[in-house]
Structures are given as C-alpha cells and as structure tokens.
Amino acid sequence: MSMKPLCVKLSVQPSRGLVDEKFTVLVQNLLPGFQLTIHALHQCEDGHSWEAFAHYTADATGIVNVSEDPSLDGTYSGVEQMGLLWSLRPVPGSKSGLRMRKMNVQTPMVVTISVYQGHQTEGFLDQVLLASVVVERWYMAPGVRRVPITDGKLTATLFLPSGPGPFPGLLDLWGGGGKLVEYRAALLASHGIASMALDYLTPQITEETGKMVDSDYFETAYRVLEQHPQILGSRIAMLGLSFGTSVTFGMAVYSQVVKLSCAVCISGSHVQPIGGSVEQILAYFNKNVAKTRFDENNQVIWRNLLLPIPTDPSLKVEMGRLQCPLLLVVGEDDQNWPAHESAMDMKEMMERAGNSHLLTVLSYKNAGHLIEPPFMPFTRASTFKTVTNPPTKVMVLWGGELVAHSRAQEDAWRKTLVFLRENLYGGMQP
C-alpha cells in the first residue's frame, strides 16, 4: 500500500514545550490499516545521535494517535505517550557508555519526529520518509532568568522564575561526576522555585587550589539564596542526587546556618562519618573500594561500598534529629548506591526517634540510580570519570529497567514538585 506523501499529516503538540511536559503525536490522513513507523532522532551536544522508533497501524479513521494507540514493536511497545523520548538510545555504531545530558540549558533540545512507511527497524536514512516535524524541548520556561553566580568563591548558576517574586529557593546538588549541571535547576525555576545549581566537586576553587570544599561552601550558597531580594529567605529547600544526598543530609541535620523548609534526596544514603568534610566522606567510601563488584559485562557495581549499613552511630547522619520534611526517592535496582537499604534504615531511625511523620519514601521496583526529570533517555550503564587524582574512566552500572525506570522518573518528578510546592508555599499567612 502506497501513500501520497504530501497528504500524510504529522503533528506534534506542543511543538515547543518544556522537557517535562507531555506532547501529543498525531498522524492523520492515512489509509485504514496502513503500517507505519514513527521515528525520533536527536543529535545531542557532543554530536552523538540518539533514536527511538515504534510500529503502528492506522485505525479505521486513518489516524494514529501515540497517546491512545499501541506501539506494536520498536524501542517501546504498548500505549506510551512519551515513549519516543524516554526510549531514545544511541544509534547503531555509536560508541558505548553514552549518557545524554544537556549542558547548555539556554537552547532547546531538538528532536525530529518522522513517519516512515511500513514497520522499519533500521537503516532509516534510506527509507521512504512520509512526513517529518521538528520539536523543541526547553529547560527554561519563557521569562526564566539564568544568573551566573560570582559571589564568593562559588561555582554556581541561579535560575529565577519569571514574574516579580518573591520566590521560594532551592539548592540543587548532583553527585560524584562533578561539573556544573544546570538542567534540573532550570526546570525547577520553570515551576516557580528559584533554584541554584551548585558545583561542589569540581568548582573553580578546587581546580585552582587542589583543595575540596568544606561546609562553609554550602553555607555561602545558602546565604546567596537567603539574601537575594527576590527569594523568600525563610523558604529554602535542598535537593540532592547520589553524593549530593550526603551533603544534603549533613546540612539538613547539623548545619547551624542552613535552615531548610524541606529536603529531597534521590538515590542516596545517610551513611557517612558524621561531621566529615566532603573529602573525608569520599575517603570513607574509598576505604571500601575492595567491595567493588562487576557484572557479566564488566560494568562496575559500587552499591556494596556502603554495605552493610553500619550500626556505629558515628557513621550515619542522625536522622532522628531532622526537623524538616524529607522526601526520599530510591530505585530498588540501584547498582551504584544502596539507596533502598539506606531509606529503610533511615525510616527505622526516624520511627525510633519519633519524627517519622516528616518522612516520605518513594521506592520504585526496577528503577536504577539515575532518577532524573521525566522523558529523558534511560541509561542503565555509562562511562564515568572519577573525581580522583588522577581521574580514571570506568563503565559504571547504574541499574534499572527501561520501562519501569522511565515510569519511576515521571512519577517521582510529579511527586517531587508537589512535595516542594506544599512545603515551600504551604501554610503561608496572607
């Protein structure tokens, strides 16, 4: 069955949306029963190509609606409105261990959505292209302002929501990979929270002096938020992933300066030498490096470095002393950190101390370590450059299974936004 190419109508609404917004992919004017492949192509900043595809058959009305119709096969199957994004994977022939992360958040992620005749699985560039549209996925909503921070010795970027403010604030910390990663803070600002992305492992000051930062670095960052004329100093949260949770737990419980309205900790652990500096915590982890395991593909599993969860109280942040609401997000297939076990231990500590009403745990079966904002390609393993001296590059297993992990990201992000909004805005007097 042949199709008049110019009649096939492909539309994606919205054509410009935020990265955490859903879109509707619709193909119309097809012959009933027509077989087609919908294909997504994205070229990321470092030049690698990522693709996803799914097989559909037009219904009696000649329409395929990705939000309602099942994919019969491809990089995802079944009814998956956003499958064309979260099932993106490096094209055949790419080098291994790739992970997609947008570093420049001021430009959108661009995805080309195309329709091909028949149920294709490869060699798309040579196929008959019936229609194609370009879709933009933005990290910054209109009016969000990106403000590089030059106060003190911080390596950080502040994202201010659009509007007059004042806004609640948030300190956003990533993990052991270092670098200044802005996209989650940009997204949070697009949701009304003034968010600061903070590089604390590879900041300029560490590059210059060779010394790792101390708790006053985080307190300085907190104060930048607290004193900002457009930020509500009494409404500041902290969000950390992976090693960023180690910092967050420590600050939330022990800092005299940092007074948090709430905290969100994703894929992390409270296990650390209490009162230790960043350097000391890392040293503690490294002591157990012999516990490193490898999977059948020689990918590094680091979850055991913190197991078993110690009984020695000086090696765990005293969660019983926490005074603000805490949201823990963990993947049960996390191969990098023992996040689930840590969450269970924290729950127990808080139940014993009587402050467990502050705790919410979101635990996802078959989700891995990298629980990120939704609709981003899933990475089960990737190359990782250690923050050691000298650094080494290893292939790390993060864990997780494609579909379960993608669902977990969508659910966790939505609940994170609700949690933040309730705790940052809730109970405010007129």
Add this chain to the structure above:
Amino acid sequence: MDMKQHCMKLSVQPSRGLVDEKFTVMVQNLLPGFQLTIHALHQCEDGHSWEAFAHYTADATGIVNVSQDPSLGGTYSGVEPMGLLWSLRPAPGSKTGLRWRKMNVQTPMGVTISVYQGHQTEGFLDQVLLASVVVERWYMAPGVRRVPITEGRLTATLFLPSGPGPFPGLLDLWGLGGKLVEYRAALLASHGIASLALDYFTPKKTGKMVDNDYFETAYRVLEQHPQILGSRIAMLGLSFGAGLTLRMAVYSECLKLSCAVCISGSHVQPIDGPLEQIMTYYNKNVEKTHFDEDNQLIWRDLLLPFPTDPSLKVDVGRLECPLLLIVGEDDQNWPSYESAMDMREMMERAGNSHLLTVLSYKNAGHLIEPPFMAFTRASSFKTATNPPFTMMVLWGGELVAHSRAQEDAWRKTLVFLTENLYGDMKPDASFSNM
C-alpha cells in the same frame, strides 16, 4: 478582599506558540467573586511598550478562564480568548502613529501576562501585582529554515518548512511601505509552504523602480529550488503587492501560478509599460486625497471612479488560476471593496468567475494581516517620494471587526492555499523533479 499571593495560579498554554495559534489564559485558586485585571505587556523591537487589559470576576469555583469568561471592560470586552493580543495598543504617553511589526522573525515576540488586584485601568506599574508569566509567540515553527537570497539583484528571504520536502512555493509581497518584511512568509513556511518574502520597492543600488523581470527572477528562484515543487507556486500580495500579483497572474509569460491571494488591493493600473508608470498614474490623482477629522490621509479616492479604458485595468477575465480576494469594507487607503466587485463583474462577463472567491469584511480596514496582531487604524507612513516625508495615513477598520476579519481571513487563506497547492496530486508525480 485580600489574596494569599502565592496561592493564585496564572497559566498560559502553550507558553511558546506560533503567532497564529490560540492560547488559553487561566487564573486559578481565587476567592469566588474576586475582582481582577489581566494585563498584557509587550515591548516591541523599537522600544515602544504596548499594553492590553481586561476586567474579570472569579466565578464560584474561583477560576477565571479567558477563553470562556467575559471581560467586563478594558481594551476588549466579552468572551475573547485572544483579546489580550489583538487589543494591544501603545502605552499611554507613547508617540502617535505607531504600528507594530516584527522585523526579526528569528526571535519570538515576548508578552508578559500579569494579574492585578481589582479592576484597574491605568498606572499598572504601581499596582499590586499578583502573578505574572511570560509568553513567547513565534513566527517560525521549529525546523523552519530562513535562507537569505543572494541571487541577482533580489532583496529577498526564503523560508523553507521543516522536513524533507518537496514543498509548494509562494511569492509574498507587501505594499508601498517597502522594506523586506518577513513575518508572513515565515508563518506560511510554518504551515508547510516554502515562501519567499520579496522587497521590490527598496531593493539595492539602482534607485529605479524594478520591473517585471524582477518578479520573474524571484519566481524562478522558487521554481528551480530542489526542495520546491516548480509546478506548485502561488503568489500572495497585500495593497500594492496585490495589484502586482494580479498583473503577474494574468500577463506574465514566465509565472505560472497555481493560485493567487490578493489582500486589500486593486486591479486598476496601467497595464502597458514599466511598473513605474503605475506610480505615475496614481500620483496624477493626488488632489483626490482626503483628510479625516484628525487630518489623517485617506487615499482610497485616488483610484476612483474606476476608469472605463481597458488599458487601465488588469484584465482578470483572462485569469486562469483560482483567485482569493480579501477586502475590508472600511478600507480608507485603497478602494479594495469596489475593485473586488468590479473584478467579479469582469470575470462573470468573461466566464471565469468560478475561479474567484471574495472575502469581504464589514468594518475591516486596509491592513488585513495574520491574526492576533495589534490593530492599527492609522499610522505614520513614509512616502516613496523624493525626498520622502512622513504622514499620518488612515487605514480604516474598527478594532473588534478587523480583528475577527484577520482571524477568519487567515484561516481561509491557509485552506485556499492548501487546497490549490496540494489538491488532486497523483501519488508519484511529486517526486518527478527529484
């Protein structure tokens, strides 16, 4: 009544849309019966501020939905989903005669939509701002490519739709204001038509007016482009550009148009001789210039009454392609409605009136543009004389009727173009030029 400032929620969906897309403005978490003003603010490229505002009262569920609820007063009233854009007007204190046009189409138009407490009418900067969002309105859909044309003496920009093509093509002409105005061509490309914005009035170097071969060169650029279907090219002109479109459609040996769209124009022009003669002909009647009570120029009478001499009217009876005429019945700049009626009569006599569609809008003026743009009833205009001087020209039209006309005309123009540029194509014919 006071409001918990941070509970109120203002949202505009989509926050990034095309300029001809509708949006939904919603305010939630209000106290029932709460009075508020929704305000739109836009700062255009030349620095002037434009604003619109409307008064609403929250319903029992504490919601105001601009698409469903009536404005009780402001720059528009009643239920108007897009009123915050088409009723934009220069902020108080602005100089007179402003007209809003985006010249850089690669960046979006930014509009700040805000909510103020109470029913306000002025001094917004001093009011209590309850919420505010920024909305972007784009002229180019994602993937549309802007290609400056360097061929020959052309001053032109080609906009290619996203996708592999091939695409139908279109030549886009504005009026005697000159300059290279790209936004309509950019929008048409966003709808799948490869469109060439052509400046024919102020092109480089010569100082002389261009002639037919200029348009034929532009046509050939489209026809020969590897991603454009040479047999599927249309022409769209407004004002003087509409007259040129009719001229080319009927008399050019070179241009073979699938269809033509003529907005606010006339077929009255000397058909022999160079284009410069058209200007001479119009200028001959300059005494017929009128002024309204505000001393704004009315030029519609320069072409009235219609000549009986057949060499002074494009012979539309010889037209061989579908033609869409769009006219505002309150056009004070050109006698476009009368011209449309005369053209219809000519085509009925000649037997080709089945090709003609006329969209005539009561109380619409001369500047019938893509929808949701600020309405201009009169503005300053720089004449094409030597030396040039600036006058205040009356375009005509009434705000609401003209805005509705733009919305309706644009939708119908897109349908007309799509039907005539894509219609009855054979399955494999489209690839014959690949």
